[in-house]
Amino acid sequence: MALRQARATCPYCGVGCVLDVKSQDNALVQITADPAVAPNFGMMCPKGALLFKSDAPKRRLATPMMRENKDAPLREVSWKEVLRYTADRLTAVRGARGPDAVAFYGSGQLDTEASYLFTKLFKGYLRTNQMDTNSRLCMSSAVAGYVQAFGSDGPPTCYNDIESADTFVILGANMTANHPVLFNRVRRRRATRDSARIVVIDPRRSKTAEYADLHLPVKPGGDVALLLLAMRRLLEQGATDTAFIDAHTEGFDALKDLISSCDPVALHEASGMTASQIEAFAGVLVGDRRLLSFYCMGANQSTAGVDKNTALINLHLMLGEVGKIGAGPFSLTGQPNAMGGREVGYLCHQLPGYRKVTDASHRAEVERLWDIAPGSIRPTPGRSAVPMFQAAADGEIDALWIACTNPAVSMPNVSVTQAGLERAGLVIVQDCFKDTETARYADVLLPAATWGEKSGTMTNSERLVTRSRAVKDAPGKAVPDWQIVAAVGRAMGFDGFDFTSPKQVWDEFRKTTAGTPCDLSGMTNKRLERGGLHWPCSAESHPGTPRRYTDGRFPTPTGKARFHAAKPRGTDETTDADYPLAVMTGRVAAQWHTRARTGNVPELNRQAPEPFIEIHPDDAKAFGIDDGGWAYAVGRRGRALARARVTDKVTAGTVFLPFHWGDSFHPETAANFVTTDAVDPVSLQPELKFAAVRLEPASAPEATSAVALEEVAR
Ligand code: SF4
Numbered sequence: 192m193a194l195r196q197a198r199a200t201c202p203y204c205g206v207g208c209v210l211d212v213k214s215q216d217n218a219l220v221q222i223t224a225d226p227a228v229a230p231n232f233g234m235m236c237p238k239g240a241l242l243f244k245s246d247a248p249k250r251r252l253a254t255p256m257m258r259e260n261k262d263a264p265l266r267e268v269s270w271k272e273v274l275r276y277t278a279d280r281l282t283a284v285r286g287a288r289g290p291d292a293v294a295f296y297g298s299g300q301l302d303t304e305a306s307y308l309f310t311k312l313f314k315g316y317l318r319t320n321q322m323d324t325n326s327r328l329c330m331s332s333a334v335a336g337y338v339q340a341f342g343s344d345g346p347p348t349c350y351n352d353i354e355s356a357d358t359f360v361i362l363g364a365n366m367t368a369n370h371p372v373l374f375n376r377v378r379r380r381r382a383t384r385d386s387a388r389i390v391v392i393d394p395r396r397s398k399t400a401e402y403a404d405l406h407l408p409v410k411p412g413g414d415v416a417l418l419l420l421a422m423r424r425l426l427e428q429g430a431t432d433t434a435f436i437d438a439h440t441e442g443f444d445a446l447k448d449l450i451s452s453c454d455p456v457a458l459h460e461a462s463g464m465t466a467s468q469i470e471a472f473a474g475v476l477v478g479d480r481r482l483l484s485f486y487c488m489g490a491n492q493s494t495a496g497v498d499k500n501t502a503l504i505n506l507h508l509m510l511g512e513v514g515k516i517g518a519g520p521f522s523l524t525g526q527p528n529a530m531g532g533r534e535v536g537y538l539c540h541q542l543p544g545y546r547k548v549t550d551a552s553h554r555a556e557v558e559r560l561w562d563i564a565p566g567s568i569r570p571t572p573g574r575s576a577v578p579m580f581q582a583a584a585d586g587e588i589d590a591l592w593i594a595c596t597n598p599a600v601s602m603p604n605v606s607v608t609q610a611g612l613e614r615a616g617l618v619i620v621q622d623c624f625k626d627t628e629t630a631r632y633a634d635v636l637l638p639a640a641t642w643g644e645k646s647g648t649m650t651n652s653e654r655l656v657t658r659s660r661a662v663k664d665a666p667g668k669a670v671p672d673w674q675i676v677a678a679v680g681r682a683m684g685f686d687g688f689d690f691t692s693p694k695q696v697w698d699e700f701r702k703t704t705a706g707t708p709c710d711l712s713g714m715t716n717k718r719l720e721r722g723g724l725h726w727p728c729s730a731e732s733h734p735g736t737p738r739r740y741t742d743g744r745f746p747t748p749t750g751k752a753r754f755h756a757a758k759p760r761g762t763d764e765t766t767d768a769d770y771p772l773a774v775m776t777g778r779v780a781a782q783w784h785t786r787a788r789t790g791n792v793p794e795l796n797r798q799a800p801e802p803f804i805e806i807h808p809d810d811a812k813a814f815g816i817d818d819g820g821w822a823y824a825v826g827r828r829g830r831a832l833a834r835a836r837v838t839d840k841v842t843a844g845t846v847f848l849p850f851h852w853g854d855s856f857h858p859e860t861a862a863n864f865v866t867t868d869a870v871d872p873v874s875l876q877p878e879l880k881f882a883a884v885r886l887e888p889a890s891a892p893e894a895t896s897a898v899a900l901e902e903v904a905r
Pocket residue numbers: 201202203204205206207208231234235236237238239240369370371372373
């Protein structure tokens with residue numbers, strides 16, 4: 192009866208709850224949280240509390256598998272054989288087709304050590320920037336927004352600002368479902384401070400909106416127009432912080448010119464907001480009130496995602512609500528280590544320490560740090576997520592290595608991604624489960640240890656770096672992700688991958704960040720064993736930095752924050768008579784991402800057993816859809832099947848469709864069959880909040896609920 196106990200960071204959302212995990216006889220048995228430990232102070236949501244039921248031993252990939260040709264079945268092989276085969280095939284594709292015919296698609300669920308080694312292998316040694324991750328689908332508009340406004344990525348704020356804030360603006364974030372522990376802290380502040388107010392800007396009346404003092408049901412895509420109206424009202428009221436604007440910002444005149452040139456009637460029309468709604472919004476912004484804004488996918492997953500981010504940051508700059516206690520624009524990460532991935536530079540335009548591949552001095556610094564030949568790192572960004580899979584479908588990418596994510600469900604316009612996976616000559620899937628929708632395309636399956644079986648480092652939404660530890664052994668031959676990358680690097684004959692512990696990887700990585708905006712160089716493993724630290728943390732004696740820009744200086748050439756004057760733009764896709772409704776994809780509290788883990792937990796499956804679509808009563812009547820019946824959302828690229836929920840939580844003309852269920856649940860239930868692959872022109876983040884559809888009644892598919900129940904049993 193071997194009992195083990197360790198502290199680990201929750202592998203789900205960006206709140207980054209620290210959990211105490213127990214295993215017995217090498218099985219997880221209990222999860223608790225310590226009331227004294229940040230950031231969750233004893234709290235957990237059901238997903239975290241039920242992690243001990245999420246393992247599903249029968250689904251685990253415990254042995255390397257491969258096939259030499261597409262017609263052959265996968266067979267179990269040794270690590271020696273699979274590493275040799277993988278290395279030889281990658282070398283052959285590079286030799287025959289060039290370095291850019293090899294691509295990597297990763298995840299904000301990988302720990303920092305693995306993410307760093309993938310970046311080093313691809314950008315430093317394979318000499319390709321064809322490397323992107325699912326953070327592109329989640330965070331890249333927030334990255335670009337921060338860089339445009341402040342000169343650097345990374346939020347200025349920290350969770351402890353919640354307990355000092357007066358006004359919470361939550362834009363495009365359903366925190367009750369997706370960041371529940373953090374929202375508990377917001378609710379507690381609202382309950383204990385009479386003057387605190389919560390404003391939710393969301394087209395849908397989500398549970399978060401139901402808690403709000405003011406819900407602004409903005410039209411899909413109308414956020415910039417709404418924020419311009421609010422700023423216009425603040426200017427009329429003389430409510431701006433002139434001293435802050437003069438001393439610490441630039442570009443305010445251009446923003447004022449834009450606001451005065453916009454037709455207010457058009458802004459009201461684009462946002463769907465009435466004058467009284469804007470008045471009410473302005474009312475909770477003015478005066479001596481600390482403003483803390485949270486935003487997530489509703490802001491980021493848009494062809495105007497960067498503009499939405501910068502518009503909200505403009506509001507903060509205009510009010511001087513940055514760099515002080517209880518204030519700031521705070522982007523939330525959807526995944527546990529999306530921040531850590533940004534720090535290592537795993538998006539196609541990045542290098543470690545928030546450096547860029549396009550900057551010659553940054554490339555030279557990293558080449559020196561990696562001890563590789565000058566000119567090894569290519570100067571142009573690789574393909575981001577959407578064009579990467581398109582290139583695979585077009586035959587331009589021949590080898591795809593996918594780790595710790597499930598793009599065959601989560602990518603927009605997922606039929607193209609599936610075609611790319613089908614066409615690529617070599618698909619390597621590194622995962623802990625053998626039966627994900629992506630794994631069915633694999634030529635090589637590399638078995639990875641999962642949460643609770645490996646030690647590594649993650650950074651949550653507030654820049655808090657924590658260490659997650661192993662509490663059980665991985666099954667069979669599965670090993671931590673960083674070991675797999677290092678082993679492939681060595682098998683390819685590269686000399687920069689001679690690591691024997693995650694500590695060695697961490698030590699090398701943290702040193703690459705010295706002197707950069709996300710300086711973690713002072714965070715030794717030993718310090719992190721004692722508790723989390725916020726970056727920047729530039730020396731082993733540095734206490735960490737929960738709050739940035741407190742001196743009013745920003746890492747721009749002038750030291751000033753920048754207003755960004757962006758006009759409202761329409762969405763790329765529009766509705767018409769054939770496709771009159773706008774579909775917004777999203778998430779529910781009981782499932783996470785593509786259900787690879789939460790789909791194993793009976794209690795969570797009972798709460799959210801099957802795909803559904805929320806439809807306004809007027810639209811349901813117009814399309815002949817019954818509440819509780821089944822319906823197709825039919826779009827220009829495909830159709831998705833879901834059970835109808837007729838509700839006024841959505842406004843007429845919009846429908847809400849969670850994306851968790853892939854086509855292995857039922858061949859037609861992937862929400863991303865209907866989404867568009869249009870992207871924001873700056874961040875390259877795809878639009879997942881607006882695709883045009885119509886509805887068609889459908890018969891109940893055979894055994895959909897039964898499928899869920901079957902999964903409960905596995
Ligand atoms: S709030 Fe997020 S990090 Fe915390 S337990 Fe829930 S899923 Fe995990």
